[in-house]
Ligand code: SF4
Ligand code: SF4
């Protein structure tokens with residue numbers, strides 16, 4: 033069913049239920065929206081999207097009003113624009129005037145509104161609430177003074193992520209975002225996914241910035257600084273430099289990192305390949321040899337691990353003991369690589385560049401993260417932080433020539449690269465599981481059921497004549513369905529509904545990570561993922577086990593997957609954690 | 615658990631579980647019982663009603679009615695359930711009222727004691743029952759109650 037209406041004199045026809053806000057886009061009319069995010073349900077909190085309905089003369093909010101047949105709508109006239117300006121002025125009257133020192137400077141939806149509406153002076157007093165900054169998670173930083181109460185973060189945290197770390201406390205002008213009660217974020221159930229920061233229109237929630245620390249370490253002559261970049265970083269960072277979303281900048285990023293002073297440039301994709309060898313072997317042990325519980329559940333997303341430890345700790349026996357790929361590379365940089373270059377491990381300083389805020393937490397998650405004898409990854413910065421550092425370093429990403437990684441821990445297969453998209457770990461693991469079970473090169477490497485943005489993807493794949501049932505979930509809100517089914521089957525003593533489950537905390541997987549460039553929508557998630565799948569298709573090796581540097585690593589150092597050395601360096605343990613520390 | 619007599623949180627949870635819009639009523643009961651909404655009691659209630667703590671705090675900070683902090687250092691609760699009532703709870707309240715100089719539902723000016731009457735707390739076998747913070751006094755006599763309460767009070 034469609035409805036026909038007229039917006040600013042232009043006829044428009046849209047599907048029934050389409051909001052006036054979205055319908056207007058169809059006829060090239062941009063109604064300003066501040067609380068509404070294209071990813072999220074409307075909260076109708078700000079009122080800036082008002083439009084006038086001709087028949088009644090009433091104004092309505094475009095974000096939450098569906099277009100109706102025969103409506104005649106005015107979206108812009110001097111009076112409406114004035115009301116909108118008034119709304120922005122009101123918001124600014126309780127907002128700190130700190131744009132130049134704000135992490136969102138030049139990338140803030142509120143700042144853009146102020147610019148668009150020409151808010152230069154105001155008659156209203158500036159009364160900023162006196163609320164403390166909360167940086168206790170060391171992953172995300174809350175500055176509730178900059179909150180405009182749009183409700184996006186709360187919707188994301190409660191509904192999409194099902195974590196319920198954040199809520200609105202008090203009401204009216206006193207309304208503020210906070211965890212439940214007067215506790216810090218670190219004491220709350222927050223899993224550090226950073227999705228709140230990715231959706232906040234202002235600088236009220238941002239990543240915990242560690243760029244300055246990295247610069248200091250790079251300037252220290254005693255240190256041997258090395259770096260690795262995660263799969264999802266390469267197809268997103270370009271957005272900060274004017275490239276089309278999804279453009280793969282791998283070679284340019286390597287070059288930029290070398291210019292910044294890193295002595296070796298590694299790639300987390302190598303770690304992803306290694307994860308597949310370890311986790312694939314773990315799966316085959318459980319699936320083909322009956323050693324350990326099924327389903328096997330992936331563990332490379334630290335926000336998911338934290339969520340599981342807090343909310344579903346009965347799933348611990350199902351969890352892969354594999355560390356996440358960047359932790360593996362970290363551990364190897366201070367052992368295997370350190371030995372190769374004859375440098376003391378303590379002089380190596382490993383920086384991870386991740387799409388992710390939760391990795392900041394993960395690097396200190398437990399003593400297993402010090403398997404080299406030192407903290408395996410010293411610091412984890414987000415894509416956003418690296419983009420800023422590249423700008424500070426005066427590097428022109430458009431023209432800088434591409435370079436190669438340091439192959440020892442930097443060469444990778446297409447299977448490693450697709451880790452950055454939801455379903456990628458599963459697809460990569462299946463490719464190698466086929467090889468491990470049959471001993472033969474898999475005849476098929478593309479498993480489309482794992483791809484795309486459906487919340488839970490289910491499929492049955494054939495491995496050596498046996499059916500492997502898989503499920504892929506992304507966005508923690510989609511996990512409950514999967515886990516409940518596993519739990520139910522277990523309680524009834526039935527066969528598990530799936531044999532292998534992949535979970536990524538962020539919608540879309542790491543391409544939609546909480547530390548990626550701002551403005552994420554499904555369109556952007558798909559564009560970034562496309563960049564990864566293209567690299568996979570074009571790659572020399574499609575399977576992790578074909579990566580010769582992985583083979584070399586096993587030959588020279590680890591022995592074989594799941595060896596004692598592998599277990600020591602590449603695997604970890606899980607423990608139930610309380611949701612609230614207080 | 616702050617001032618919880620055995621089972622009485624469970625009683626509140628049971629009363630409101632699976633009823634629509636029951637959270638506010640359950641919190642009302644909780645405050646009625648403790649004089650405020652203690653964090654650990656809210657946490658336990660949330661678990662039993664399957665409501666996230668964040669939602670509970672959204673509600674209790676939205677309405678001025680709810681208190682997040684104990685109104686006095688020591689919360690004296692006199693059970694007014696049928697059994698306790700019949701076995702002399704009103705005399706106990708009168709005695710405490712006289713000694714402390716406050717009516718039920720009030721806090722002494724020095725904030726040392728908050729006196730309140732509560733609904734049945736579910737240990738009728740011990741009637742009449744008075745609780746002082748987390749301590750439960752059983753088969754209390756009006757003549758002794760003041761001494762007993764002072765003995766239980768923290769740093770008063
Ligand atoms: S980081 Fe994730 S879990 Fe933590 S408050 Fe933000 S959305 Fe919620
Ligand atoms: S912190 Fe940001 S996303 Fe959350 S309510 Fe405030 S302005 Fe909106």
Ligand code: SF4
Nearest residue numbers: 333335388538542545
């Ligand atoms: S999905 Fe990726 S970006 Fe998001 S929390 Fe997990 S690891 Fe980090």
Ligand code: FES
Nearest residue numbers: 067078079081095
């Ligand atoms: S965008 Fe419609 S009310 Fe905020």
